[in-house]
Amino acid sequence: MPDPKLILEAIAAAGLTAAAVLLLCAGLWRSPRPKLASAGSVVGLSLGMFIGCWWIGLRPHWPPQEDQDRLLFLLLPILAGIELVAAVAGRSGWLVWLLRFGIAASAAPILLYHSSYLTDLAGPGTREWTPTQTWMILGGLAAALAGVWMALVLLARRIAPAAEPGKSKGHSVLFAVAIAVAGAAITIMLSGYASGGEIGLPLAAALAGIVAASLALRQPFPGEGALSLGIVGLFALLVIGRFFGQLATAHGALLFFGLLLCWLPELPRGLARVVLVTVPVAVALALAQHKFAEDSGRTSSGAPEPSIQDYLDFGK
């Protein structure tokens, strides 16, 4: 099993590197340098994460062959490049969003490339998903990523102007993503994919390092690039955990869509009350349905098991 001491060292290395790079880029100037701060957060986050991964002993291969290789050598560097250009340009207009949607659409196909889900690896007709299923699953994943990404960036923009330099309000979304990434990392490790989950720990630490450093900055912090890397990183971890490990779909969905609760304080009080009650009810329903399906499978005698829908439709 992974060495806890080594993991703690990697977490510290990732967090400190990310914070140091951001402070070096934006903390040395008396006047606000939002472009430098933004670029520094992207570079610091990427560098911190890669140093943390290296420290743990994760050694991706080139050319990329497996999910981790494609995550660390393709998906995240491409996104970091886009966010770096957006940061230096100083705005994230329609072109940046177009590229982000491109990332949202291609993230899952990149991670699942040449896997038994999409490719006939064991002879003709052996791929696990039919073309229709492939379109539906990849389309659903792309829509989920794009939706959560947009929702959180809009939220960060909405609350950032209200935050004064050095105040934490503008950073809370980024910190929430860091918590979700850390939770996802441990959940994936517990789901039987240790090295996949381990990638998340340096990422979470680097995100937390960026948040900590940004609190020390004497200027408002535009952390859209770091936020994007965190959200896509979380999504990628959950995808590899679900499709290459044994992460339960319900756990993955909970960890990813749970981020949308960041919007809760922005909602009118009445609506917030409804959402607060709906969330645990929906989670309980999903877990109950999952347990029911599991128990039904266990007692199966070979005959097709009726679903809940079959019971509901009976006699109609």
Add this chain to the structure above:
Amino acid sequence: MRQRLLGVVVAFLVTLIGAGVPAHAADNYTVDPMHSSVYFKISHLGLAPVFGRFNEFTGNFVLDPADASKCSFEMTIKAESIDTNNPKRDSHLRSPDFFNTKQFPAITFKSTSVKPIKDGYEVTGDLTMHGATKPVKFEVVGGRAAQFPPGTQRTGFAAELSVKRSEFGVGAEQFAKALGDEVRIAVGLEGTKR
């Protein structure tokens, strides 16, 4: 002229006799999974070996007692069928920490040369696992024939070989201390003649 005619007649007779005696053909066998097994063992913490097996595989082999160079062995193992009598461990072994069965679903062996030895053959071939192909050499011992059930001709072999999992990239670096690098593989193979 007479000699020439005799020559033609002799050649014709030889051809005729030759056509009547069938040339010895190699025998093709299909692996019988019910009576075959693929086991492995690996050291855990340097204390004791842990044993496991693969439950699903297919294969075939060709035997030519007269000419070993025409013999061949092929096998495909479904990596996902790994079984160490512990479902959680098996799930972990299927993940990219080890076999990454969604990316590399098959473990294959294909012989490149077969030489006769006492009681069997020395087989050299390519073993592909976790996306890496390495040459391996081992002995297969056996080859006795039997009819079982009546009417079905079969033969069988036993083989043992050793591979280093690090050469195939199986097992993340974090597990290097906990698990031995050497994996002993034992195969019992029965094939039914086609």
